[in-house]
Amino acid sequence: MKLNIALLAGDGIGPEVIDQAVKVSDAVAEKFGHEINWKPALTGAAAIDAVGEPYPDETHEICASSDAVLFGAIGHPKFDNDPTAKVRPEQGLLKMRKKLGLFANVRPTFVFPSLLDKSPLKKERIEGTDLVFFRELTSGVYFGEKGRKDDGNTAFDTNMYTKEEITRLAKKGFEAAMQRSKKLCCVDKANVMETSRLWRETVQGMEKDYPEVEVSYEFVDAVAMRLVQWPKDYDVLITENLFGDVLTDEASVISGSMGLMPSASLGTSISLFEPIHGSYPQAAGKNIANPMATVLSAAMMFENFGLAEEGKVIREAVNKALAEGIVTEDLAEGGKAYGTTEVGDWLAKNI
Ligand code: IPM
Ligand code: MN
Numbered sequence: 001m002k003l004n005i006a007l008l009a010g011d012g013i014g015p016e017v018i019d020q021a022v023k024v025s026d027a028v029a030e031k032f033g034h035e036i037n038w039k040p041a042l043t044g045a046a047a048i049d050a051v052g053e054p055y056p057d058e059t060h061e062i063c064a065s066s067d068a069v070l071f072g073a074i075g076h077p078k079f080d081n082d083p084t085a086k087v088r089p090e091q092g093l094l095k096m097r098k099k100l101g102l103f104a105n106v107r108p109t110f111v112f113p114s115l116l117d118k119s120p121l122k123k124e125r126i127e128g129t130d131l132v133f134f135r136e137l138t139s140g141v142y143f144g145e146k147g148r149k150d151d152g153n154t155a156f157d158t159n160m161y162t163k164e165e166i167t168r169l170a171k172k173g174f175e176a177a178m179q180r181s182k183k184l185c186c187v188d189k190a191n192v193m194e195t196s197r198l199w200r201e202t203v204q205g206m207e208k209d210y211p212e213v214e215v216s217y218e219f220v221d222a223v224a225m226r227l228v229q230w231p232k233d234y235d236v237l238i239t240e241n242l243f244g245d246v247l248t249d250e251a252s253v254i255s256g257s258m259g260l261m262p263s264a265s266l267g268t269s270i271s272l273f274e275p276i277h278g279s280y281p282q283a284a285g286k287n288i289a290n291p292m293a294t295v296l297s298a299a300m301m302f303e304n305f306g307l308a309e310e311g312k313v314i315r316e317a318v319n320k321a322l323a324e325g326i327v328t329e330d331l332a333e334g335g336k337a338y339g340t341t342e343v344g345d346w347l348a349k350n351i
Contacts, residue, residue: 001034001305006066008059010044011089012279013289013340014072020291020344021070021298024317027351028302028310039066043096044074044089044279054092060099064270068301069100071274072294077281097137102265102272103165104172105135105244106300109231109251109261114323118256118331121228126254129231132180133251134173135244137265139165140195142241161195161240166202172266173238174210180235185216187223187239187247199240220247227251252276259290259330262297264304271304273297287339290328292318295347317350 007022009015022038029036041059048054054074063069074089096102110130116123144158170186177184186203188196200217207215218226220243226233227247231254239247252258258277265272275293283289296318303311321327326346329337338346 001307002037003029003034003068003305004037004039004066005301006059006063006069007038007040008043008063008069008071009040009046010072010074010279011046011076012073012281012284014044014074014279016284016287016289016340017275017291017294018070018072020340020347021294023344023348024295024314024351025070025298025302027348028298028314031313031351032307032310034307034310043071043092045076045079047092048087048089052087054087054089055095055099060096063096063100063272066270068270068304069272070294070298070301071272073275073277073279075279075281094142096272097265098143100270100272101138101267102270103136103138103268104169104266105137105248106132106172106176106264106266107135107244107248107251107261107276108132108263109248109254111255112260112319112322114319115256115260115331118333119254120256121231121254125229126231129254131231131234131251132176132236133244133248134169134176134236134238135248136161136165136169136239136241137244138241140241159193159195159240159242161198163198163202166199167206170203170206170238173236174206174213177213177236178210182213183216183235184213185218185223185234185237187218187220187237187243189220189243190217191219195240203238223247224250228254248276257290257330258293259328260292260296262293262300264297264300266304271301273301273304287341288329288337289340290330291340291344291347292321295344313351314347317347320350321346 009018041062141159146157190196299311299314
């Protein structure tokens with residue numbers, strides 16, 4: 001297969017972890033006879049510094065004309081500590097999601113047998129956890145009308161959803177449930193919010209199209225609690241943008257390391273793959289960042305092209321590295337810590 005992949009390294013540790021994912025993907029391409037044409041483009045603080053814009057039009061053109069986007073991380077402390085900054089890296093991320101129509105953010109949470117004791121949660125609670133969130137990504141309170149009122153001391157953010165937006169996200173969730181254990185949980189706050197009542201009503205209306213799927217409806221506060229208590233009770237979860245943002249960070253703790261969880265953002269025509277961790281500026285340039293989440297994001301990318309075997313060899317290489325202790329310092333625990341590039345080289349060699 002010939003693949004054109006937009007490569008958005010971004011900020012902080014982004015470039016370092018992206019380099020490893022490229023190395024590993026190239027090894028996969030060579031093994032299976034694919035051709036990957038990487039198309040680097042600017043985003044985030046790096047783009048603001050270069051052209052004054054976190055998601056420049058040129059970057060959008062490159063993304064929109066590619067088969068997929070592989071993304072590192074964005075965010076820089078100089079913006080975090082300046083609430084008056086007019087342009088922020090995160091605006092680029094939101095603009096990119098909107099302009100590319102990346103409406104379904106897929107965030108899996110699973111555990112690695114060799115790392116079960118890394119999680120702050122009890123081993124017997126998390127062993128066997130394998131769940132996936134479908135977070136709506138291009139609407140809700142992130143994109144609703146927001147602002148300040150006259151005196152500046154009153155602020156508002158509007159949450160808004162259309163039936164169409166809920167339906168297309170829920171459809172992805174139902175389809176995933178059909179491929180998995182046929183269990184779907186719709187997470188909302190229908191006891192309080194009108195948007196949530198529309199979510200519930202819409203998903204209830206879709207149940208007849210998927211008679212084999214057992215659907216449950218749970219309030220987001222209860223899910224926040226049950227997720228860490230009984231993660232094995234969940235399989236596919238669907239939810240709105242803000243609830244999904246919060247719950248997926250919480251869920252990443254189950255796996256024991258944010259440095260391991262990949263994600264996909266699916267659009268109508270193009271999809272993007274990225275680690276769920278942030279730009280971790282303190283570690284930038286030190287060759288210590290864990291590249292595995294980005295490498296696993298590349299695995300999701302291959303799988304999304306229907307190349308299941310290619311994804312599998314990447315996952316196997318990562319499992320093997322974890323089992324053999326070829327890990328960065330976040331997972332080394334007194335043992336030898338390998339550098340970002342060394343882990344990447346090892347994975348590429350083991351493809
Ligand atoms: C995420 C991040 C973003 C979000 C931020 C950086 C805007 O936290 O991808 O989850 O809130 O969606
Ligand atoms: Mn988040």
